[in-house]
Amino acid sequence: MCPPVAERQVEGYPAPGTLDDVLGFELLEANGERCRARCAAERRVQQPMGLVHGGTYAALAEAMVSWATVAAVGPGGNFAVGQSNHTTFLRPVTSGHVNGEGTPRHRGRTTWVWDVEFTDDEGRLCAISRVTLAVRPAQAA
Amino acid sequence: MCPPVAERQVEGYPAPGTLDDVLGFELLEANGERCRARCAAERRVQQPMGLVHGGTYAALAEAMVSWATVAAVGPGGNFAVGQSNHTTFLRPVTSGHVNGEGTPRHRGRTTWVWDVEFTDDEGRLCAISRVTLAVRPAQAA
Amino acid sequence: MCPPVAERQVEGYPAPGTLDDVLGFELLEANGERCRARCAAERRVQQPMGLVHGGTYAALAEAMVSWATVAAVGPGGNFAVGQSNHTTFLRPVTSGHVNGEGTPRHRGRTTWVWDVEFTDDEGRLCAISRVTLAVRPAQAA
Amino acid sequence: MCPPVAERQVEGYPAPGTLDDVLGFELLEANGERCRARCAAERRVQQPMGLVHGGTYAALAEAMVSWATVAAVGPGGNFAVGQSNHTTFLRPVTSGHVNGEGTPRHRGRTTWVWDVEFTDDEGRLCAISRVTLAVRPAQAA
Numbered sequence: 001m002c003p004p005v006a007e008r009q010v011e012g013y014p015a016p017g018t019l020d021d022v023l024g025f026e027l028l029e030a031n032g033e034r035c036r037a038r039c040a041a042e043r044r045v046q047q048p049m050g051l052v053h054g055g056t057y058a059a060l061a062e063a064m065v066s067w068a069t070v071a072a073v074g075p076g077g078n079f080a081v082g083q084s085n086h087t088t089f090l091r092p093v094t095s096g097h098v099n100g101e102g103t104p105r106h107r108g109r110t111t112w113v114w115d116v117e118f119t120d121d122e123g124r125l126c127a128i129s130r131v132t133l134a135v136r137p138a139q140a141a
Numbered sequence: 142m143c144p145p146v147a148e149r150q151v152e153g154y155p156a157p158g159t160l161d162d163v164l165g166f167e168l169l170e171a172n173g174e175r176c177r178a179r180c181a182a183e184r185r186v187q188q189p190m191g192l193v194h195g196g197t198y199a200a201l202a203e204a205m206v207s208w209a210t211v212a213a214v215g216p217g218g219n220f221a222v223g224q225s226n227h228t229t230f231l232r233p234v235t236s237g238h239v240n241g242e243g244t245p246r247h248r249g250r251t252t253w254v255w256d257v258e259f260t261d262d263e264g265r266l267c268a269i270s271r272v273t274l275a276v277r278p279a280q281a282a
Numbered sequence: 283m284c285p286p287v288a289e290r291q292v293e294g295y296p297a298p299g300t301l302d303d304v305l306g307f308e309l310l311e312a313n314g315e316r317c318r319a320r321c322a323a324e325r326r327v328q329q330p331m332g333l334v335h336g337g338t339y340a341a342l343a344e345a346m347v348s349w350a351t352v353a354a355v356g357p358g359g360n361f362a363v364g365q366s367n368h369t370t371f372l373r374p375v376t377s378g379h380v381n382g383e384g385t386p387r388h389r390g391r392t393t394w395v396w397d398v399e400f401t402d403d404e405g406r407l408c409a410i411s412r413v414t415l416a417v418r419p420a421q422a423a
Numbered sequence: 424m425c426p427p428v429a430e431r432q433v434e435g436y437p438a439p440g441t442l443d444d445v446l447g448f449e450l451l452e453a454n455g456e457r458c459r460a461r462c463a464a465e466r467r468v469q470q471p472m473g474l475v476h477g478g479t480y481a482a483l484a485e486a487m488v489s490w491a492t493v494a495a496v497g498p499g500g501n502f503a504v505g506q507s508n509h510t511t512f513l514r515p516v517t518s519g520h521v522n523g524e525g526t527p528r529h530r531g532r533t534t535w536v537w538d539v540e541f542t543d544d545e546g547r548l549c550a551i552s553r554v555t556l557a558v559r560p561a562q563a564a
Contacts, residue, residue: 015189048156055200330438341478
């Protein structure tokens, strides 16, 4: 479940100083068919009790599917912007990594919907996100 | 809408080094009747385009209602843990603050539900979150 | 909380034979500022245990905000279609009415978001729905 | 995708006169591993424009996963009650059937989470639901 250490990240990710960078997110794959990302369960992504913060899952889901959708629709002159993020927390993570894998459920002309599954390093399902993005012509953005 | 600079934060918040600290969250009020928090729209809470990251709203909502619920149910020997966070993005924020105010919609024996509204410094609604927490006896946590 | 018996329904509602008609929905007000609807907690809207079916709240929310949005955007040559319906169940209803009141949270050019609150005849909050609709030019629909 | 006509329904379903009966829901399989249900896209499950009503998907999802969860947890002395239903609409259905298949994503001691996919008779994905149920000791219900 844990991607090998040597795995290359998506080029240009993360933008320095942004949330993804500050929280240590790693983007491993991002295209219109799939996206994968992870982060280490370090203190900077935890809440006070030492559990990975609920916002970490939501933020990681948002980041990875946004990056993937923009990669897919950008060449056609479109842009994508998050519209809704519904994250359900199933099992706490306190160490190792949070590993996310996203699958597109709908790739429409104006809307994309992704499902993201988060697992711990033992492959146990820890959280799931359903994220909707609006797709718009780039000049309108 | 923007809380005055001198407003005091909730004592003990944030826990040093945790996500709330790293992202610069400020918790202004947290009890069973209401919670308020904010963060500056700095680069550390943005995505690459300079907009406040969708995950920022979700994380801030999660943090503030968790803190408020624990404050309310803790004295009765209970604990609260996030179960679901559904955040809807309405309007981008690029500067100033994201100001959140949470209102409990349900305070049950086993479940609490909060609505959080996020406004920019001009008072415009920018995002809304609906967060569900499970309440459990503290010894079970 | 229970609208008076003599209150007039919105004209033309419900379309005969459709779900709203079959389940006995009543639409009391539907415009871009607000919508109100209700249904009697009869067996036709219940699940086997005699509680109002979770789907009843979701369907009533969907119906009332769709009707209200179409009423508001139609004159401008637009159409509205449901995109997402998130209903949270707070308290069972077994008799009297389910009374819904909807408030628009966002009225954008391409998206509307409504919150609906459902109360029983004693005014207790029983369910809440957050519904997103896509607004599109009528000729595209 | 369309279950063969001769397929047997789950015994005892639907309870006469309830919503599931009135809307013509058919429950084809309901256990802790999976559930399947469908309904014909008749006028009684439509909105005025002839599309299957958004509430139909939500209600069918709610019904099938509730039945399945109760079937799974009942023998252990537990009961299940709907907590949250988030349904996303992807593609309109105007004829044939709405065919639902549910998969449990989490089967916890106090909470179950299901994903339901709805397809038309050509197998195209039309709607998806994420439903959370609370599991409680039957004597408490």
